[in-house]
Amino acid sequence: MDFGKNTDAQFMLLAGFIIGTGLVITTVMLNSLLFEGNMAVEAGNELSKDEIANLIMITQDEIRKAYKNSTDPGQNVSLKFNNFSNQMQNFSSNLSKIYAMYGESINVSWDIERWKSNQYANFTENGMAGGRPDWSVVEGVNASSVSIFRFTNTTFSITGFRIEARNSSNYTVWSGEFNSSGYKITNTTGTSYGNVSGQSIDLNSTSYYFKQSIPPGPVSLYFINGNNAYGKFQIQGTANGRTFYRERHFIINSTLSYYTSRLRANFTIPFSVPW
């Protein structure tokens, strides 16, 4: 038998090779199939946190605008609560329609009882009695540009409330301390003592040495022990080359409800007005 010319098993070898290759391909495909088949894929979109942040911010802006619009000079004082509520009602219903288009349900409600009963905001960071008592009201202030620095309808407790103007080295160049019996001003040029009278204080008045005491250069205005005082404050001037305006009267609580197919959120936020 001539082995070199015997071709009888060629097809058998070819078939074996094809079956072997097929087996390898099938195995690889089966492996992928098993892997994919066993994978658990979670459905559903992740919640966008920005949606709620936006809701809070636009509600804050609208409450402040509604308050300003209803209390601006020339407005009918007796209608201020109605005007405020009407604007907010309009805002709330429009917002609900907009959010509904994205499959989200929202509701905005507000409580103006503090405003109606003249319960002024505390001088804390958020205006609430339990808010942060020591905080920076505005930074980079050009003291000579401050045109309004006024407190009205204020009540100070015995332990006192303090305002500090600190320079860039955090050194206090001027401070005023107010309590129920009087005030004490400490500054770089002199000291003055007096009584707090009429619940109205204009720190631009010469007796408080605010503008006169502060050397050139930006200062930061701090409220210290803001929980020991409440009333209205108003500061206006230039900081970092831009006009700033800080004014606070009342706290308006707003309850926001935000519902999606997966999230249910309801929270109450105190917004200070007009700033």
Add this chain to the structure above:
Amino acid sequence: MLRNDKAVSVSVGFMLMFAITVLVFTGLIISFYTLTQNSEKSAMRESFKILGEGLAIKITTVDTLINMTGRYSGTINTLEYEFSMPESIAAKSYSINITNSTNQIIMESDNGARIAVPFSTSVNFTRRNIYSGAGNYVLRYINNSIDIEER
């Protein structure tokens, strides 16, 4: 010489062929079994990673919402975030252990597939050990703490 069939036994040949066939098939079956087991385990581990990281993101989302409300000095009346987890992965149930000591989501199954995903919250988290099967869960902010419950 090629035609010499001395010392060739048909019985021995058959036994040899049979033994080799059995060995080859046994090897093939064991290989396939190992393959499926490995695929199952790898798939579970991958699924655990995806689900664990998804759960960590959800916990962080709830924490962010709490912080956001806190930044505005607000009060949370209700905060519930529903989510679903598969009842089984690769036809096997599993457990989710959410620890508050090491802040980890540990997902494991009986077949040894196990992963740990770290997470971080600024508020307290109530530690929970939950089992797949419920399918639907809810992350809830209650008593100044984030809790996870079966729905």
